[in-house]
Amino acid sequence: MASLNFYAAIGVLVIVGSGAVMAREIDPIMANNCEDMSKMTWHCIDEVSTSVFKNGSVTDGCCHQLVSLGNTCHEALVKRSLKNPLYKKNDTLVILSKAAQVWNKCASANDVSPSPSP
Numbered sequence: 001m002a003s004l005n006f007y008a009a010i011g012v013l014v015i016v017g018s019g020a021v022m023a024r025e026i027d028p029i030m031a032n033n034c035e036d037m038s039k040m041t042w043h044c045i046d047e048v049s050t051s052v053f054k055n056g057s058v059t060d061g062c063c064h065q066l067v068s069l070g071n072t073c074h075e076a077l078v079k080r081s082l083k084n085p086l087y088k089k090n091d092t093l094v095i096l097s098k099a100a101q102v103w104n105k106c107a108s109a110n111d112v113s114p115s116p117s118p
Helices: 002-024 042-053 060-069 071-082 092-111
Strands: none
Touching: 042 060, 042 071, 042 092, 060 071, 060 092, 071 092
């Protein structure tokens, strides 16, 4: 009977332990619904990606979509892209810096409110 209690206790520990690991590994992309295609058009996804991973600029319209997507999603998607073998040769720090620059440009552009008409 004691061995049955021992195995039951081990089973509970395994279940609780796996739940704690799963809670720590929440995917921010899934948790924030970052891949919802209603948030950004393919054109803007390409524009932002080109600006981060190559050289380019983001238009005001795409900046608005990026800011609507949110910084958490932007950072998570860039970090996931860096895991792709296509981007393994890129300098991670440079890419993360460019991603932050794109975000800051877009966030500041969205903070500017239009001046009132005379």
